[in-house]
Amino acid sequence: MSRAGRGVLVLCIGNPDRGDDGAGPAVAKALEGRLPPEATLAVRSGDMLAMIEDWEGFYALVCLDAASGGGEPGxxxxxxLAEEDLPGDMAFLSSHAFGLGxxxxxxxTLDLAPPVIIVYAVEGRCFDGGTSLSEPVxxxxxxxxxxxxxxxxxxQEAEHHA
Structure with missing residues (x-):
């Protein structure tokens, strides 16, 4: 994809009312006021179709989501995603039918994805409604x-030298 981008979108996904699925909103809160002005911070609850529209025009997407993979919580x-696919044994949980993958x-497929996509996945333990983040998350x-x-x-350094 050779489309010129407008910077970096940091997208934190999750529902704070579903236990460890609240990792995304918690990380977004920790990031508030700490990203460079050229970076955009967004928080979404998991409606992937709406999120795809958010991505359009960005050079890079850094996405944080909770995942369940049976590994170590936290x-x-x-x-x-330029080097590897999302792990098949890791489920990115969404309250919608359409997940991150x-x-x-x-x-x-629609040529709406940024050229660079980096996913940070935080392994969770409990995704029950009405619970808060587990201690390791x-x-x-x-x-x-x-x-x-x-x-x-x-x-941003790489984009400026491209």
Whole structure:
């Protein structure tokens, strides 16, 4: 894709009323006021079709979502979709029928996906309605925010030298 982008979109996905699915909104809160002015921060509850419209025109998408993969709760995964696909054994939970993986695939098919997509997945333990973040996921919020801040700086540096 050779479309010129307008910067980096940081998209934090999740529902704060569904336990560890609230990782995205918690990380977004930790990022408020800490990203460069050229970066855009958005929080969405999981409607992937609406999110695809948000992505259009951006050079890069950094996405944070909670995932269930049977691994260690609170573990942060970084997936560069230029180098690998989303892991098949990791479920990106959505309250909608259309999840992150399907949204990215559709956006790519429609040529609406940014050229660069980096996904940060925080492994969760409990996604029950009416619960709060588990202790390991709550402990991962600050480190995830720090990694995203560094990622945005790296992406902006790369964009300026492209």
């Amino acid at each position: 573990r942060i995964h970084r997936i560069d 399907e949204g990215i695939a559709l956006a790519r 709550a402990a991962a919020v600050a480190p995830a925010a720090e990694r995203i801040i560094a990622e945005v700086a790296r992406l």
